[in-house]
C-alpha cells in the first residue's frame with residue numbers, strides 16, 4: 168500500500184517531469200520524449216490527482232484551466248508603464264536615430280554603445296508577474312499605464328510556466344516579464360479551419376485571433392486556442408541587471424520563452440540585420456512586422472530617458488506591408504460543411520512578397536458591398552498575417568465602366584437547392600442536409616484530429632471514398648470493410664487493415680468528441696464537453712428544451728437553440744441512431760467532482776493578508792473552492808485583508824459575505 172507521503176512524492180515527481188518536458192517542448196522547442204511518452208506521464212499525473220484531489224496544487228501543470236468565467240476584467244495598473252515604440256520606416260531613420268543617441272550620450276559613452284535587435288511580433292503585449300517563482304498576475308498592456316487582469320487566460324498558455332524553473336538560479340521575490348502572446352501561422356490556419364467547421368466566422372489574422380482569445384471572459388476558450396508567447400523584456404523586478412541582453416538571458420534561465428536576439432556593435436550591423444529579416448520574414452512561422460532595436464546598456468537607457476511615452480533608447484524598424492495590385496477576374500462561391508456560402512475572388516496571379524496569389528476570400532456579401540468591390544476591378548491585395556490574402560480596396564480610379572457587381576446566387580452552386588440568409592446574420596447558407604458539399608466536409612471534420620481522430624482518414628482519402636460512393640455520411644465510415652479497400656489504388660492488405668483498426672479505435676472516443684464531430688452549428692469542442700457533462704445522447708434525442716440547455720454555464724441561447732434544432736431534424740436523428748447502433752459512445756461524460764469544506768465555492772481574495780496569496784489560493788483550491796479575480800453576484804465570499812479596496816466595496820454593495828482571516832480559517836476547518 169502506498170502511503171500518503173508516497174503519493175505526495177510521486178505527484179511532485181510527476182509534476183517536475185511534466186514541467187520539464189513542457190519546457191523542452193513549448194519553450195525550448197526540443198522535446199526529449201515522444202508525444203506518447205509525454206501523454207503517459209501526464210495521464211498518470213491526472214489520474215493520481217483525480218484519486219487524491221486534496222493533493223492538487225494550483226501550480227500543477229494539470230491546473231491550467233482552473234478558473235471560472237469572469238463577468239468583467241479587473242484593471243491592473245502597471246508598476247512601470249509599458250511604453251510604446253517610435254517607428255523607423257526607412258533605414259535612413261535608423262541612421263538618424265543612432266546619430267541622435269550618440270549626440271545625447273557624448274563621445275565617451277557612445278564608444279561603449281551596443282544595440283540589441285529582435286523580431287517585432289505582431290501579437291498582443293502582456294506582462295507576467297512571478298512572486299517567489301510563482302505566477303501570480305497576467306495583464307494586457309492596455310493603454311500602457313492601465314491594462315486588464317487576464318491572469319486565468321494567460322495561465323492556459325502552455326509556454327507560460329506556472330512556476331519559474333530554479334534549475335540554474337533561485338527565483339527572485341518579484342519578476343515581471345513582458346512579451347507578446349501570438350498564434351503561429353500554421354496553428355492559425357488550423358484554428359480557422361476549425362472555426363469554419365463549427366460554423367463560426369474565421370479570424371481575419373493571427374493578431375486578432377490572439378488578442379480576442381486573451382480577452383475572453385471564459386478561460387476555457389483561451390485554453391482551446393493555440394496561443395504561445397515570446398518574452399522580450401523585464402518590468403518590475405527585485406533583480407538588478409546591467410544590460411537588456413543580460414535580463415533576457417536571465418528570463419531564459421528561469422524557463423521562460425525568450426524572443427531570440429542579436430547584439431550589434433554599430434548601426435551598420437543593425438541595418439544589415441533589418442534588411443536580412445525583411446527578406447526572410449516569411450520563414451519565421453509567425454506574423455512579424457518589423458525589427459525592434461534597443462540600446463543594450465540599462466545605464467545608457469536611463470540616461471537617454473523617455474519622451475512622450477516612447478523611450479529614446481528603442482525604435483521599431485517596420486517592414487513594408489506585403490501588398491500588391493491585381494485584377495478580380497471573377498467571384499465564385501464556395502460551400503462549406505455547415506452550408507455557409509463564401510464568396511471567393513479569383514485574381515489574376517500576382518506575386519506578393521514571394522508568394523503568388525490567385526485567390527482571396529471575400530468573407531460574405533456585406534464585406535463585398537462595404538468594400539465596394541466589383542468583378543473586373545483592379546484591387547489592392549495584402550497578405551494579412553503575411554499568409555492569408557485579403558482584398559483591401561478597389562482602385563476606383565482605374566475603373567473602365569465594364570465592372571459589375573457580384574450577386575449572391577439564389578441557389579446552392581453544389582446541390583441547386585435554394586439558399587437563405589437568416590435575419591441579422593452575414594452568412595448565406597444552403598440548408599439542405601443532403602447537400603454533397605456539406606456531406607463531404609462533414610466526413611472530413613468527423614475524422615479530424617480534434618473530433619474522432621481517425622488516423623489515416625484525411626481530406627484526400629475521405630474525398631476519394633466519397634467520390635467512389637463508399638461513404639456518404641459519418642456512419643458509413645464504420646461500415647467500411649477491409650476487403651472493399653484492398654483493391655483500391657494505394658491500398659494493400661496491411662494499410663487497409665490499419666485503417667479499419669483506426670476506425671474501430673475511434674469508437675472509443677467519449678461522447679463529447681462524438682457531439683463535437685456531429686458538426687452542430689456553434690458547437691465547438693469546449694461547448695460539446697459542457698453539454699456532454701450534463702446530458703447523454705439519449706437525453707438529447709428525447710427532446711430537450713432550449714431553456715434547460717441554456718442553464719448550463721457557458722452555453723448561451725443561440726448555442727442551445729442550434730443543438731435543439733439539430734436533434735429535431737429527421738435526417739439528423741436517423742444518423743445519430745445509426746451511430747448509436749454502431750457502438751459509438753453517447754453516454755454523458757464525467758465531471759470532476761469538487762470535495763472539501765469549500766466545495767463549489769467561489770472566493771475572491773483582496774487586500775494584504777498574513778500569508779502570500781498563492782498559498783491562500785492553494786488552501787482554497789485544496790478545500791474544493793475556486794479563486795476568482797473579480798467580485799460578482801456569483802461570488803460566495805470575499806476574503807479581505809488589510810487595505811482592501813474597491814473589491815470590498817463591491818462586495819458590500821452586492822451583499823457578498825466578507826471574511827477576515829479568522830473567519831476564513833474557521834470555514835476551512837469545516
Ligand SMILES: [Zn+2]
Pocket residue numbers: 502579580581582583584597598599602603604
Ligand atoms: Zn447545397
